[in-house]
Amino acid sequence: MTATRYEGNKKISVVEGCKKAPKANEVTVEIAYSGICGTDLHIFHGVMDERVGKPHIMGHECSGVIEAVGSDVSGLSIGDKVVVRPLDPCGACYACQHGMSHICYNLNFMGVDTDGSMQSYWTVPASTIHKIPQDMDLKNAALVEPVAVAVHDVNRSGLKAGDKAVVIGGGPIGILVALVAKSFGADVVISEINPFRLGFAKDLGIDTVNPTEKDLVTYVNTWTDGVGADVCFEVSGSKPGAMVMTEVVKTRGKVVLVGIYGQPAEVNLKQMWLREVELIGARVYEDIDYDLAIDLVAKNDYSFDKLITKVAPLEELQDILDGMDTDQQGMKVLVKC
Numbered sequence: 001m002t003a004t005r006y007e008g009n010k011k012i013s014v015v016e017g018c019k020k021a022p023k024a025n026e027v028t029v030e031i032a033y034s035g036i037c038g039t040d041l042h043i044f045h046g047v048m049d050e051r052v053g054k055p056h057i058m059g060h061e062c063s064g065v066i067e068a069v070g071s072d073v074s075g076l077s078i079g080d081k082v083v084v085r086p087l088d089p090c091g092a093c094y095a096c097q098h099g100m101s102h103i104c105y106n107l108n109f110m111g112v113d114t115d116g117s118m119q120s121y122w123t124v125p126a127s128t129i130h131k132i133p134q135d136m137d138l139k140n141a142a143l144v145e146p147v148a149v150a151v152h153d154v155n156r157s158g159l160k161a162g163d164k165a166v167v168i169g170g171g172p173i174g175i176l177v178a179l180v181a182k183s184f185g186a187d188v189v190i191s192e193i194n195p196f197r198l199g200f201a202k203d204l205g206i207d208t209v210n211p212t213e214k215d216l217v218t219y220v221n222t223w224t225d226g227v228g229a230d231v232c233f234e235v236s237g238s239k240p241g242a243m244v245m246t247e248v249v250k251t252r253g254k255v256v257l258v259g260i261y262g263q264p265a266e267v268n269l270k271q272m273w274l275r276e277v278e279l280i281g282a283r284v285y286e287d288i289d290y291d292l293a294i295d296l297v298a299k300n301d302y303s304f305d306k307l308i309t310k311v312a313p314l315e316e317l318q319d320i321l322d323g324m325d326t327d328q329q330g331m332k333v334l335v336k337c
């Protein structure tokens, strides 16, 4: 049993022997792979020290095999291949009582608010487990969590086949939103300024535009015969993204806010009023998003696996995270647990 712990100040320690037996309603998962998310990097950089306890085990994008099952758990067996939906809601608040427990007012986001999957065994509530096909590749399965984010974003938008969608931001989530939108039958363009990410999206067959070279609004107007896109996904979390998001959609078009804004940002509300634009927040995922994400990743018709740009052992987490600060040429790094 090996676990990695964030100790503060960009320090990761590797510790042995802290496996927890499952309580009655829990299972223990032998973690196969755990993906590194932007959130993990934020934790590593100390940006989230006020929220994250120390020492802290990071990780919330994982795949694995059930190793032990609590006495009250039914429908899950030792040896099942699974992924974890890392949300532990309170069950009592307004959101939980109205079918929106994924955005519980008191949500425990596992891996951030409590210990996560960057360890060889993770003991979690059985309610967070989704079984995956027994022949599914466990490396690809570690992508289910970020793909479920993208599925939720697309589901929130009401996107239909034949719609045109603009995705602002071409990082891992932006690319996954574009691929999921394509799987829904939409025409998609990604707006991104980083040359590596532009090339990466192009290699996956996604159209791209660099707004520092071509004005995004002009580009979209030409693409849509002056109508505007049906949906814009703002994934960048940037001020220019917030400013332009209401300007690229058609009358009664939809803007889905995916990026996280730590600070308030300016929005062109006049355009929102003029075109009766709908602004929709989208955060994490629901059960049904996970089910579709598992299906999409298992079939892999949209080459989700190409996002995995590196796989390295858990013991090297310190080096991996140090390296990610200097090397921006990666997409999704998986840690083999």
Ligand SMILES: [Zn+2]
Residues within 6 Å of the ligand: 037, 038, 039, 060, 061
């Ligand atoms: Zn994440």
Ligand SMILES: [Zn+2]
Residues within 6 Å of the ligand: 089, 090, 091, 092, 093, 094, 095, 096, 097, 101, 104, 105, 106, 107
């Ligand atoms: Zn709640």
